[in-house]
Amino acid sequence: MxxxxxxxxxASSVDEAVAALAGAGEDAKILAGGQSLLPVLRLRLSAPSLLVDLGGVPELRGVREEGDSLVIGAMTTHDEVSTSPLVRQFAPLLATMAATIGDRQVRHRGTLGGSLSHADPAADMPAAAAAVEARYVLAGPNGRRVVPASDFAVDLFTTALGDDEVLVEVQVPKLEGWGSHYEKFHRMVQAWAIVGVAAMVRRDDGAIASARVTLTNMGPTALRATALEQALAGCAADRAAIEQACAVAAEGTSPRDDLTASAEYRRHLVQVLAGRAVAAAAGV
Amino acid sequence: MTVTEDRQVGAGRLRKEDARLITGRTQWTDNITLPGMLHMAILRSPFASARITSIDVSAALDRPNVVAAFTGADVADVQGSLPCAWPVTEDIVHPDRPPLAVDAVRYHGEAVAVVVARDRSSAMDALEAIDVDYEPLTPVLDLEEALADGSPLVHPDKGTNKSYTWIFDSAAAGTGTDAAAADAEVVIERRYVQQRLIPAFMEPRSVIVDPGAGEYTIWSATQIPHILRVFYALLTGTPEHKVRVIAPDVGGGFGGKLQVTPEELITFMAARRIGRPVKYTETRSDTMLSAHHGRDMIQDVRLTARRDGTVTGISVKLIANMGAYLGLVGPGVPILGAFMYNGIYKFPAYRFECTGVFTNTVITDAYRGAGRPEATYALERAMDDLGVELGLDPIEVRRRNWIKKEEFPFTTVAGLVYDSGDYDAATAKALALLGYDKLRAEQADRRASGDPVQLGIGTSTYTEMCGLAPSRILGALRYAAGGWETAAVRVLPTGKVEVVTGTSPHGQGHETAWSQIVADELGVDFDDVEVLHGDTRSSYKGLDTYGSRSLAVGGIALVEACRKVRDKARTVAAHMLECSPDDLEFTGGAFRVRGTPDAAKTIADAAFAVFAAHDLPDGIEASLDADATFDPQTFSFPHGTHLCAVEVDTRTGRVDIRKYVAVDDVGKVINPTIVEGQVHGGVAQGIAQALHEEAVYDESGTLVTGSFVDYTPPTAADLPDIVADRTETPATTHPLGVKGVGEAGAIAATPAVVNAIVDALRPFGVRDVPMPCTPERVWRAIRAGGAS
Structure with a gap:
């Protein structure tokens, strides 16, 4: 189509992009890598009057260290995230999850900021950002503000971004000593996750000292499995104990029924996948 | 001197057409631009069933760059009805099928109006200005409900949703299935559902109609340029000699381009009204909505047997979804399957009954295998269940029933004469390649240990009928056309060869395979052969490409044409060598005097002599060319054994194919690389039906699998490595020994995969998983199975 x-x-700068958005109101859309937006436009499901392309803003691209954080520019591609030595050292889960997105072509065009701003509940990076407790830096007409991951995604395809705001970068606290793993369950290799479970585990000898578990496609936004995280704290680091704890993995979720899977199946699946993800992250 | 034979037939040559096809630097229809050409866009119905109460295109005419806009009502008196060439019964209900809907729409996606503009974007934009009022009606979607009293009707004027019932019954010849059932020691009764599939060819359909001065040139991404020309003449009133149809390079079809489409006729009407060339190229969304779908039938099967495993009969009752109208060969698709429900087995009783039903969905029609995959699926699933019932290995229960090598030619219960086959050899090879015994041992271990990942092995020992088709049989089955094929061979003065074929390749590699045949028959270089096809001006006669017919029918015509040329060249060569034609033998690419091999003349020598024509034998015309038309006396019957090993994660329902072995016997092989490619592609589509693909209409009749996001054909990354091997039992019914390979993989693979899944899950009480066997469906089958 x-x-x-x-x-x-x-746009050649963030300021220029923000000004253009402020001038156009809700009819404008930001074009990042275009991997979700262009299909929607081509199917005429959306008809914005203005596209503001961020591809010409150099400051939005790349990974750098800033004190205790990594800073990843919003226009950094999934391929760059998945291969960045800094990301692989300090936030390996991000690299792992970025590498599962779509196909090679998609990963070379699609961007971290685009995926987070689009807020598709079936996308992988929102759950990744939630797991690493990223902070989102937003630029608007009145300057910049920082939003924690937990407050960024608001609802299905809806974020804290105002119509005149641009996601500039995400700050990721450097973490070492955590194991991590992503269990992505999909029917086709290049398809979205039916359910995905991201797990980060810090071990204290034979037990799990602390765990973070986030879920893809189990609700309108990426979710943090807080009940499971609590059940895992102090849990023995063995397969049986982990699986037992994962019985609560679906708590607090609200998965949908759609053509790929029923909500009931997703609630079952998330328990199985959580068990596998946590076990792998815990190294058992 | 020693004369060496450099045989091309049998060599795995790379395909000569691939460079242009893969790079796209060729004439795909959408690549073609004509001076003054306009672009058409089609507005499609959002409803499955509705009355059109008003429709107004005037606002569209005011949009920029728009040249014309019209509706079905505007062309009602000239548009006619799209053809069905296969009215399978005398009393078939055959509703009119206008290219553009006039006062009612009967499926989601039916064309209701068009805009023609100077560019494609303007045409698409202007569609939004067309104002249509619909009065939605309750759609007919479920096959069994459609047949029930009081169902809404797709065509109220017909008074029924039933199109036809077609019956074959061996009782007429003596043995009936009811008698077999009465005596049966084992009865396997099953219902299988063939989900609806979308052919998903790579190149969306495209058509250009150029109205010249009283004559029309039509480019179309079609499988059937010759058939299309006939129908264009019949449907539009244009004299046939004023219609030229060109199928340039065509990017796949799988049966999906074996159709005379609304879009082709609408583009014609637009070009005729405006008097300028008009192009229509569909989007993928259009393809999904409006190109015909495949399969979609319910199969009720009753297999009867004795306790020693001997099958005594099979009874099959089908309900086949025709969609809202009858497609070009749609009613005949299940009938092609009717000859295959006995497969490779010998038993005396068979009854087949098929009822074709209208629903508010796009038409169904041929899709790779067309009737034969459905038949093979039902039979091979039931054979596995029979084995389980009797405690027999699935291979063993088949072996006890299949036709033995020495029993050919064999007349089947369906009335066909299988000329040749060796089911033992193909199966033995497949078992060895799979490592069958070792996998069975591993399966037992996994079962014993309660491994959450279970192993299953699926078997499919299939045959099919290829080489469509003997014209007399087609006539007896009420098909409108014949099944012959034609070829012309002309040797140019410099010894190069032009071949004109009536087949119409759309990815099969005819240019390569035909060149290999000609190279051997005429002793010329492979590269010195040019194959012309798909243009009714150069190839005026032919019946095109579908039903694994091109080599098995067209290839024979080609050989016969080559031999006529060779015979004439022999006469000329003998004259040049001053000997009798009988003194010449044709070896090493030349006619040689027996005993004096250095005295030789090649085809090229003869061609130049004929061109010069200075000294030709009496009665020899100054041309070295010939054509031949071949009408097969019977079908050909490739067969094979496909084995599939799957691992099923019983906690998630995920199925992974661990190993897939395809041993096919397609008779003599012209090019093993092409054969292997056909097997891979067919197996991929067969696996796709088993695991991935399904066209879904929701309860309102909206197609919800309208893109590749929801309708999920597998990519290479989703498919296993395929071990493809062959046995070779030549066909005995024609000089080439070939049998056909285009559909084999798609026929064999689906039951092999599903049998493997069910085999893995037998301990859980699972007897069936509906296709496609998605993880959720597998998981639900395990939960419903009743075992822990």
Whole structure:
């Protein structure tokens, strides 16, 4: 299909992008890697009057260290995230999850910021950002503000971003001494997750000292499995104990029924996958 | 001197057409641009069933760049009805099928209006300005409910949703299935559901109609340029000699382009009204909605047997979804399967009954295998269940029933004469390649240890009928056309060869395979052969490509044409060598005088002599060319054994194919690389039916699998490595010995995969998993199985 005609601005700075968005109101859309937006435009499910392309803003791309954090520019591609030595050292879960997205072409075009801002509950990176407790840096007409991961995604395809705001970068606290793993369950290799479970585990000898578990496609946004995290704290680091703890993995979730899977099946699946993800993250 | 034979037939040559096909630097229809060409877009119905109460295109006409817009009502008196060439019974209910809906729409996606503009974007934009008022009606979607009293009707004027019932019954010849059932020691009764599939060819359909001065040139991404030309003439009133149809390079079809489409006729009407060339290229969304679908039938099967495993009969009752209308060969698709429910087995009683039903869905029609995959699936699933019932290994229960090598030619209960086959050899090879015994031992271990990942092995010993088709049989089955094929061979003055074939390749590699045949028959270089196809001006006669017919029918015509050319060249060569034609033998690419092999003339020598025509034997015309038309006396019957080993994660329901072995016997092989490619592609589509693909209409009749996000054909990354091997039992019914390979993989693979899944889950009480066997369905089957 061919999209409805639109105006196109290739911004050269964040300020220029913000100004353009502020001038256009809700009819403007930000174009990042285009991996979700372009199909929607081509199917004429959306018809923005203006596309503001962030591809020409150099400051939005790349990974750097800033004190205790990694800072990842919003326009950094999934491929760059998955292969960055800094990410692999200090936030390996991000690299692991970025590597599971779509296919090679998609990973070379799609961006971290685009995925987080699109807030598709079936996308992997929102759960990744939630697990590493990333902070989102948003730029608007009145300057910049920082939003924690827990407050960024609001609902299905809805975030804390205002119509005139741009996600500039995410700050990721450096973590070492945690094991991590992502269990992504999908029917087709290149498809979205039916359910995904991301786990980070810090061990204290034979027990799990602390665990973070986040869920893909188990609700309108990526979810933190808080009941499971509590059940895992202090849990023996063996397969049986972990599996037992994972019986609560579906607590607090609200998965949907759709063509790929029923809610009932997703609630079952998340327990099995959580067991596998946590066990792998715990190294058992 | 020693004369060496450099045989091309049998060599795994790379395909000569691939460079242009893979790079796209070729004439795909959508690549073609004509001076003054306009672009058409089609507005499609959002409803499955509705009355059109008003429709207004005037606002669209005011949009930029728009040249014309019209509706079905505007062309009602000229548009006619799309054809069904296979009205399978005398009393078939055959509703009109206007290219553009006039006062009612009967499926989601039916064309209701068009815009023609100077560019494609403007045409698409202007569709939004068309105002249509619909009065939605209750759609007919469920096959059994459609047949029930009081169902809404797809075509109220017909008074029924039933199109036809077609019956074959061996009782007429003496042995009936009811008698077999009465005496049966074992009865296997099953219902299988063939889900609806979408052919998903790579190149969306595209058509250009150029109205010249009273004559029309039509480019179409079709499998059937010759058939299309006939129908264009019949449907539009244009004299046939004023219609030229060109199928340039075509990117796949799988039966999905074996159709005379609404879009082709609408584009014609647009071009005729406006008097300028018009192009229509569909989007993938259009393909999903409006190109015909495949399969979609309910199969009730009753297999009867004795306790020693001997099958005594099979009774099959089908309900087949025709969609909202009858497609070009749609009613005949299940009938092609009717000859295959006995498969490779010998038993005396068979009854087949098929009822074709209308629903508010897009038409179904041919899709890779067309009737034969469905038959093979039901039979091979039931054979596995029979083995379980009797405690027999699935291979053993088959072996006790299949036709033995020495029993050919064998007349089947369905009335076909199988000329040749060796089911023992193919099966033995497949078992060895799979490592069958070792996997069975591993399966036993996993069962004993309660491993959450269970192993299953699925078997499919299939045959199929290829080489469509003997014209007399087609006539007896009420098909409108014949099944012959034609070829012309002309040797140019410099010894290069042009071949004109009536087949219409759309990915099969005919240019390569045909060149290999000609190279051997005429002793010319492979690279010196050019194969022309798909243009009714150069190839005026032919019946195109479908039903694994091109080599098994068209290839024979080609051999016969080559031999006519060779015979004439022999006469000329003998004249040049001043000997009798009988003194010449044709070896090493030349006619040689027996005993004096250095005295030789090649085909090229003869071609130049004929061109010069200075000294030709009396009665020899100055041309070295010939054509031949071959009408097969019977079908050909490739067969094979496919084995599939799957691992099923019983906690998630996920199925992983661990090993897939395909041993096919397609008779003599012209090019083993092409054969292997066909097997891989067919197996991929067979696996896709088993595990991945399903076209789904929701309860309102909306197609919800309208893109590749929801309708999920597997990519290479989703497919296992395929071990493909062959046995070779030549066909005895024609000079080439070939049998056909285009559909084999798609026929064999689906039951092999599903049998493997069910085999893995037998300890859980699972007897069936509906296709596609998604993880959730497998998980639910395990839960419903009743075992722990």
């Amino acid at each position: 061919i999209p409805v005609a639109f105006d196109y601005l290739r």
